[in-house]
Amino acid sequence: MKEFEIEEIYIYPVKSLSGIRLDKAVANEEGFEYDRKWMLVDKSGSFISQRTHPKLAQFQCELTDKHLIIRYEHSDIKMPLKPATSKYQDVSVWDSTLEGQEVNPEIAEWFSDLLCDSVSLVFHGQKSIRLKRFDKPPYQTRVSFADGYPYLLLGTASMELLNSKLEEPIHLNRFRPNLVIRTELPHEEDMWESIYANEVHFNNIKPCARCIMTTVDQETGEMGKEPLKTLATYRQKSNNIYFGTNLIALNTGIIRRGDFLKLSE
Template sequence: MSAIYTVKEIYIYPIKSLAGISCQNAFAEEMGFENDRRWMLIDADNLFITQREHRILSQFYPQISDGKISITFQDLKHEFSTDEHIDNPIKVAVWDDQSEVVEVNQSTSKWFSERLGFECKLVKIIKSGDRKHESSRLKETFNVSLADGYPYLMIGTKSLDFLNEKLNEKITILRFRPNIVISSQNAHEEDDFDTFKIGEVDFKNIKPCGRCIMVNNDPENGKLKKEPLKTLSTYRVVNNSVLFGTNIVSLNNGIISVGDEVVF
């Protein structure tokens, strides 16, 4: 493939299922971009919390600056340091993966509990290896963050364009919570990528990403819609899974930036 692909957008999602942050560049690590899904909310039973059950999470907006994460929700704001945590390991499961996390601090957990109306804790994964995810396709185990499965999700622009041609109400790429958006020539061609390089980083494609009801949650207002799953299910179902975007892993650490070419 010739170098006709470039990075158009980069996103990180510091806290699982909350809104994301658009970045001009990001540092890629084995677990995902630095500060990407290193935190998540768990309930009183230590079960992880997502927009699937609590769509209001899309209305919590994080920002990172000077070693601190600030969360804005409506007219309220809360802040905590990226490196703070309580030294008391908590065992949780993220789908089928057992993970070790720690609570950030009690005041942050209390702030989220009051906003959401039920008891919860904000927890953090500390280091690589605290959660391992096995690829049934590759028979290989990866050290991952608190993302649903793999460290990175990549989507080509033509995949969204092709979908929007079929929708009455157009949607943005934010519905799909990608990490890397690339300019592409054909819809869903990213599914067939193998290994490639962006900036300083070598990536490997693992598999197309199966999508859930979360993509029907409008991030603008937290309201559940019928689309895009309804339309995607008419042309993107493989083995009972609706596919959109592809899961990739990094083979080394380094920086990628908006404007970087995708080199094969």
């Protein structure tokens, strides 16, 4: 089996807020533990993201044993890892509708004040069932509040090639990967099929189509034209621009930085 080192592991506890770099993570069908478990929604229950609120990039997340802490500039708020309320409301992620568990209204007020918009925070609870269907076995998987699939993998060589084409290099956090793999060839990850990381078996479903959210500078919250402008010159196909690849997990297990990802022959 060919092997590739796992260089970075990331989760994004609140959809569209900053990520957290981990030394190890628990993988399951819906994604890494605590990845996209919370989501901000508008009055209608539709998710909001950096596409319309680029300022979200500047909200920092921290996980402790019992709490999620979110910081913005000199303000912060803390909440338990599981909401105290048992109330649910209808929410939507693109064309998927599901139930989101309501979180303390004081937290909604904190976000609303900072964003100058009326929003609330929901949790992906036991009743929050969402299925993603695709045309490869096993044909469907459960997913949390992620845009499409539970996992995103990115090879370092792909990132290096892109940065060699840009006037100003960017950080890979623009692409919000869960797994960053040390690779030799740009975009070789597109071709992988059955993948093993420690005891976890992943299937590569499809390359990831990218959107304007990649143009948001994750440090400043400012939106520009890159990297989509440059990616369009060599990674566009059928009106989509692809970068990184979407995975599903077929079982549960622990993955660590420094583990080796193996390809099935």
